Amino acid sequence: MAAGTDFSLPFPDIEGGYSKDNGKVSSVRDEISENSDDSKQTLVNGKPPRHLSVVRHSISTTTLISPSDLDLDLGGTGANSPSEVISSFLPVFRSGSCAEQGPKQYMEDEHICIDNLPQHLGEIEGFPSPGAFYGVFDGHGGIDAASFIRDNILKFIVEDSFFPVCFEKAIKNAFLRADYAFADDSSLDISSGTTALTAFISGRTMIVANAGDCRAVLGKRGRAIEMSKDHKPNYTSERLRIEKLGGAIYDGYLNGQLSVSRALGDWHMKGSKGSACPLSAEPELQETLLTEDDEFLILGCDGLWDVMSSQCAVTMARKELMLHNDPERCSKELVREALKRNTCDNLTVIVICFSSDPPPRIEIVPSRVRRSISAEGLNLLKGVLEGNL
Numbered sequence: 001m002a003a004g005t006d007f008s009l010p011f012p013d014i015e016g017g018y019s020k021d022n023g024k025v026s027s028v029r030d031e032i033s034e035n036s037d038d039s040k041q042t043l044v045n046g047k048p049p050r051h052l053s054v055v056r057h058s059i060s061t062t063t064l065i066s067p068s069d070l071d072l073d074l075g076g077t078g079a080n081s082p083s084e085v086i087s088s089f090l091p092v093f094r095s096g097s098c099a100e101q102g103p104k105q106y107m108e109d110e111h112i113c114i115d116n117l118p119q120h121l122g123e124i125e126g127f128p129s130p131g132a133f134y135g136v137f138d139g140h141g142g143i144d145a146a147s148f149i150r151d152n153i154l155k156f157i158v159e160d161s162f163f164p165v166c167f168e169k170a171i172k173n174a175f176l177r178a179d180y181a182f183a184d185d186s187s188l189d190i191s192s193g194t195t196a197l198t199a200f201i202s203g204r205t206m207i208v209a210n211a212g213d214c215r216a217v218l219g220k221r222g223r224a225i226e227m228s229k230d231h232k233p234n235y236t237s238e239r240l241r242i243e244k245l246g247g248a249i250y251d252g253y254l255n256g257q258l259s260v261s262r263a264l265g266d267w268h269m270k271g272s273k274g275s276a277c278p279l280s281a282e283p284e285l286q287e288t289l290l291t292e293d294d295e296f297l298i299l300g301c302d303g304l305w306d307v308m309s310s311q312c313a314v315t316m317a318r319k320e321l322m323l324h325n326d327p328e329r330c331s332k333e334l335v336r337e338a339l340k341r342n343t344c345d346n347l348t349v350i351v352i353c354f355s356s357d358p359p360p361r362i363e364i365v366p367s368r369v370r371r372s373i374s375a376e377g378l379n380l381l382k383g384v385l386e387g388n389l
Contacts, residue, residue, distance in 0.1 A: 089292045091204060093132045094353040096328025098335045102303060102347050108139035109301055109348040110150040110194075117201075121158060135198040136214045136348050138301040140258075142192035145265030148182050149194055156181070157200070164202075168285055171200060171209045179264045179281035180273055193258070193266030196283070197228060197299055199352070204290045206297075209283040211262040213302045217310045218288070219295045222362055224314040227286050227297070230305070231262040238262075247278025254279060295359045296321065297352045303345030304338050317351060318359050325358035327351040 093115040101107040114120045117131040133154055139146030156174035157163060163170035175196065183190050195212020208216045210228035218225040231238055233254045238261040242249060250256035255278065257269065262280045270277045288294075298313055305313075313334060320330040331349045338347055373381070 089204065089290070091290055091354045092356045093201070094327055094356070095132075095134065095350060096326065096331045097348070097350045098328070098331040099348040100335050100339065100346070102339060102343060102345060104344075104346055106143070107346055108143050108146060108194075109303075109346045110137040110139065110143070110146040111135060111299075111348050111350060112150055112154070113350060114154075121154075124158060124164070129203040131200070131202040132352070133198065133200055134297075134299055134350050134352060135196065136299045136301055136350060137194045137196050138212065138214055138303075138346070138348070139192060139194040140263075141266070142189050144188040144190075145182060145192040146194040148185065148188060149178055149196055149264050152181065153178050153196065153198065167200060167202060167205075167207055168287065171198070171207060171285065172283060175209065175211060175264065175281055175283045182265055183267050183273065190265060191268040193263045195231075195260055195263050195301075198283075199227075199297060199299060201290075205287065206290055207285055207287045209285050211264060211281055211283040212260045213305075215300055215302070215305050215310070217298045217300075217314060219298070219314040219318055219359075221293045221295065222314065222318055222359075224309075224311040226310050227288070229284060230302070231260055231284075233259070233261045235261075241280075242278040245276050245278045290354055294354055296327070296354060298334070299350040299352070300334070301346065301348045303343045303347040304334060304349055306345060307338050307341035307343045308334075321351075321353065322358050322361070325353075327353050 095113045095115055097111055097113050099107070099109055099111060112133070112135045114133040117133050118124070120133075135150065135153065137146040137150050153174055156177045157170050160170035160173045160177075162173065182188065195210075195214050197210045197212065197214035197216060198208070199216060200207045200209070208227040210216065211231065213230040213232060214228070215230060216227040218227050229235075232252070233239060233242060233249045234252050239249060242254060242261060247255055253259055254261055255269065258266065258279065261278070262282070264281045266279055269279050296317060298317060300313070308316075316337065317330050317334060320333050321327070324330075328351075331351045334349045334351070335347045
C-alpha cells in the first residue's frame with residue numbers, strides 16, 4: 001500500500017445498512033436472489049492446452065475455548081434452534097488448501113489460511129476469543145489486485161473503528177477501504193481486478209463476506225448449505241442494481257467486459273471514489289453460529305463451481321474426510337476432480353474442518369411401511385391407462 005494513503009474520502013453507506021433476519025447479515029440495498037439462478041458462466045476466449053503448475057497447499061490446527069467462556073451475542077442467529085444455542089460444542093479449526101494453474105496461461109488466484117488469528121495478529125485489545133480467517137481471491141487482468149487484497153484485507157478489518165465491537169461493519173468497511181487503497185497505489189496496475197471471498201470466525205460465530213463469483217459452502221451432516229451468492233450480471237437482483245445505476249449487460253457480461261457484477265479493482269470501469277457504480281466492491285455478508293452438525297466449510301473460486309455443484313463438492317469432501325480426515329488432501333482431491341471435468345479456469349480450494357474427528361457415518365433407518373398395489377387396484381389402473389389410449 002502506498003504510504004500516506006488518505007481514507008477520508010466518502011464511503012457510501014459504509015457505517016450502516018444491515019439487517020439480521022434469520023441469522024443472515026446482508027446489505028439492505030441488495031435484493032434477495034432467486035434460487036433458479038444456478039447457472040455458471042465461463043469465459044469463451046478459447047481453451048488453451050492444459051498446463052498443470054506446482055500445487056500450493058497449507059495446513060495447520062488450533063482448538064477454541066468453550067462457548068461458555070465467550071462473550072457472544074447469540075440472539076441474531078435465527079437459523080439455529082435454542083438447543084443449538086446452549087450447546088457445549090467445542091470447535092477445532094483445521095484447514096488445508098490447494099491451488100492449481102489449470103489450463104489457463106497464467107495463475108491469477110490468491111488465497112489465505114489463518115487457523116489461529118490471535119497468534120497471527122498478536123495482542124489486540126477487546127478481541128473476545130480465538131478466531132480464524134480464510135480467503136480466496138480470483139484475479140483477472142493480472143495478479144496485482146488479487147495479491148494486494150490478499151495482503152491487506154485482514155489489516156483493514158482489524159484496523160477498522162468497528163473492530164471488534166461489530167465484525168460485520170468492520171468487514172464491509174474493509175472491502176471498500178481496500179478497494180480505494182488499491183486505486184491509490186501508483187506502483188500497481190489498477191485496471192486489474194479480483195473477486196473476494198472471506199470467512200471470519202470468532203468463537204462459534206462465522207461471518208462469510210463475498211464480492212464476486214467465488215463460493216462458500218457449508219457441509220452440515222452431508223447437506224450443502226451455500227453461505228454466499230454468486231454475483232453474476234444476469235442474476236435478477238444484480239441486473240436490477242446494474243441497470244438502475246446506468247450499466248448494461250451484453251451476453252452475460254457487465255458493460256460487455258466483465259463476467260462478474262462485483263469485484264475489487266477494475267478501476268478502468270469505475271467512476272470516482274465514493275460514487276455509485278454498476279461494478280460494486282461492496283460485499284454481501286452472511287452470519288451463522290457453528291454447531292455440532294457443521295462439519296466443514298469449502299471456499300472455492302469459480303473454476304471449481306463451473307464444473308461441480310455445491311452438493312457434489314460437499315458429498316465428495318465428506319467422503320474424503322471420512323477416509324483420511326485430512327483437509328489438505330481433501331482440497332487436492334476437489335481440485336483434481338475439477339481438472340478431470342475439464343474446468344477452463346484457475347483452481348483454488350480451501351477446506352476448513354470444525355472438529356478433530358472425521359465426519360461420522362450417517363445411518364439411515366429403513367422404513368417399516370411397505371407400499372404395494374392390490375390386483376384389483378392394478379386392474380383398475382390398467383383400465384384407466386387403456387381408456388386414455
